[in-house]
Amino acid sequence: MSVRIARNSGFCFGVKRAIRLAMETSREHESIVTLGPIIHNPQMVDKLKAEGIESVDHPDEIRGRTTIIRSHGLPKDELSVLEKLKVKIIDATCPYVSKTQQYGFQLSRENYTVIILGNADHPEVIALKSFIDGEVIIVKNAGELEQRQYSKIGVICQTTQNIENLRELVVKLLDLSNEVRVINTICNATSIRQESTLELARKSDVMIVIGGRNSSNTKMLAEISQQYVETWPIETAEELSPEWFEGKTDIGITAGASTPDWIILDVYNKINKVIGDSEADITRIEDIPGYKEEGNVF
Amino acid sequence: MSVRIARNSGFCFGVKRAIRLAMETSREHESIVTLGPIIHNPQMVDKLKAEGIESVDHPDEIRGRTTIIRSHGLPKDELSVLEKLKVKIIDATCPYVSKTQQYGFQLSRENYTVIILGNADHPEVIALKSFIDGEVIIVKNAGELEQRQYSKIGVICQTTQNIENLRELVVKLLDLSNEVRVINTICNATSIRQESTLELARKSDVMIVIGGRNSSNTKMLAEISQQYVETWPIETAEELSPEWFEGKTDIGITAGASTPDWIILDVYNKINKVIGDSEADITRIEDIPGYKEEGNVF
Numbered sequence: 001m002s003v004r005i006a007r008n009s010g011f012c013f014g015v016k017r018a019i020r021l022a023m024e025t026s027r028e029h030e031s032i033v034t035l036g037p038i039i040h041n042p043q044m045v046d047k048l049k050a051e052g053i054e055s056v057d058h059p060d061e062i063r064g065r066t067t068i069i070r071s072h073g074l075p076k077d078e079l080s081v082l083e084k085l086k087v088k089i090i091d092a093t094c095p096y097v098s099k100t101q102q103y104g105f106q107l108s109r110e111n112y113t114v115i116i117l118g119n120a121d122h123p124e125v126i127a128l129k130s131f132i133d134g135e136v137i138i139v140k141n142a143g144e145l146e147q148r149q150y151s152k153i154g155v156i157c158q159t160t161q162n163i164e165n166l167r168e169l170v171v172k173l174l175d176l177s178n179e180v181r182v183i184n185t186i187c188n189a190t191s192i193r194q195e196s197t198l199e200l201a202r203k204s205d206v207m208i209v210i211g212g213r214n215s216s217n218t219k220m221l222a223e224i225s226q227q228y229v230e231t232w233p234i235e236t237a238e239e240l241s242p243e244w245f246e247g248k249t250d251i252g253i254t255a256g257a258s259t260p261d262w263i264i265l266d267v268y269n270k271i272n273k274v275i276g277d278s279e280a281d282i283t284r285i286e287d288i289p290g291y292k293e294e295g296n297v298f
Numbered sequence: 299m300s301v302r303i304a305r306n307s308g309f310c311f312g313v314k315r316a317i318r319l320a321m322e323t324s325r326e327h328e329s330i331v332t333l334g335p336i337i338h339n340p341q342m343v344d345k346l347k348a349e350g351i352e353s354v355d356h357p358d359e360i361r362g363r364t365t366i367i368r369s370h371g372l373p374k375d376e377l378s379v380l381e382k383l384k385v386k387i388i389d390a391t392c393p394y395v396s397k398t399q400q401y402g403f404q405l406s407r408e409n410y411t412v413i414i415l416g417n418a419d420h421p422e423v424i425a426l427k428s429f430i431d432g433e434v435i436i437v438k439n440a441g442e443l444e445q446r447q448y449s450k451i452g453v454i455c456q457t458t459q460n461i462e463n464l465r466e467l468v469v470k471l472l473d474l475s476n477e478v479r480v481i482n483t484i485c486n487a488t489s490i491r492q493e494s495t496l497e498l499a500r501k502s503d504v505m506i507v508i509g510g511r512n513s514s515n516t517k518m519l520a521e522i523s524q525q526y527v528e529t530w531p532i533e534t535a536e537e538l539s540p541e542w543f544e545g546k547t548d549i550g551i552t553a554g555a556s557t558p559d560w561i562i563l564d565v566y567n568k569i570n571k572v573i574g575d576s577e578a579d580i581t582r583i584e585d586i587p588g589y590k591e592e593g594n595v596f
Binding site: 163166167170171174177178180181182183184185 | 461464468469472473476477478479480481482483
């Protein structure tokens, strides 16, 4: 019996950076807020609240406090409101998200119809859309695309999209336009986490996917995993159920880019306890490359 | 038993235009030449020769005569040689081929690595390549692509390429570069002929594909057809063999974009003679939409 953690899982560069910026700011300022949750992990957001970093949903609730822009970025109109409030602003937008916003702006400036592959309700996509001046179409997948002819199409992606979705979209677009300019803004960390999850799912007989229920990249990991094996998405170790592991020999764990290491460790330890087999061939958590560095983030 | 002609086959816009320009020029000038065959159909080239339009292979053979630039275009250095010869030049380059050359130039100016999907030995591709300043890679299909990372990729196609080849190439490129800008320069006439051929091949039990052996688009039609049914590529009616039709009930005919109507008619009539069944349910050649107009070209 083995419990393995996906080679690449947990906090990505953008999330680490956002949390670090928030922590540094909280040391310098008495009271700070984030407009919207800084990352899509409720447990982490609660932990930050305990450090005096409050997540508010509306600019009215800021009340003069230093404000951190969440990792997903903010729409242009909300940024204007913030500027008018004359509060100190710390921009924790993931640099890859900012880059995607610049690409969207540039494509619309060059008269492309911009297609965003992503979830229209997700804060990253809502913010991204606001930076595009011309026609913009948001689709979750190729199936949602309207069958009509377009002049010039520019494609960008929510950074947490699945590359297979992008491939299918682009193939379809080749029939609908003579020019298709694809800027693959799927974050490298996303692709790597998806590949690691797929790799581990293939050799496991049950997979635990840890991450916020509102986390887009975590949902993608679960979707990929369940194509291969029985998959249980959870937010914390409390949700684990012993019967998931009955008769299983290869247990895989993966975690979204906004899942802190202490939750992964919790889950790992609880699963080992449930299995209760000290003779088991368990991959040691400390052996996961890069784990120690990631373990120090918070 | 039926003999059907593909809904769209034979001369395309660019070929018609080139032949018309050559004929008009030959009426105004005593002796004219084309540098390289004006289109890839030896029978048509012979017919033009009888009208005083000679195809020469080297600028030395021009000897002061008015020169027609072939439908596939000419490489930049050959154009310079022509200019130095100070002969009268008539440009019969297909406008869609010229457009592809402009796209290639533009992409290289914008620092894209240009990938041409096409046959490196084909005169259209040789000419196209000469208009690109930076790095240029020519591949016949996705399989020929070197597995390495590229910065920005611009894709253009030989106008007679197969869309399925382009789809496969683009999907592969999405893994090799963050920006893939595809300008689908596959000519609409090419796509339409391919679709008509596919449609007819599906309901035939033998297909005859008429066109020059050096004609790229004709070769593509044969490739598409033989995926579905027994297929015989020919240049003229003389090559037809009665045994191809033994036991067959649905005979399909298609023809490349450089195949003149008189050859198609010849083939059609000979097949009907071979079958020798006056009771047969033969699709009347005059019924093919657009046939009469095309029949008047030469």
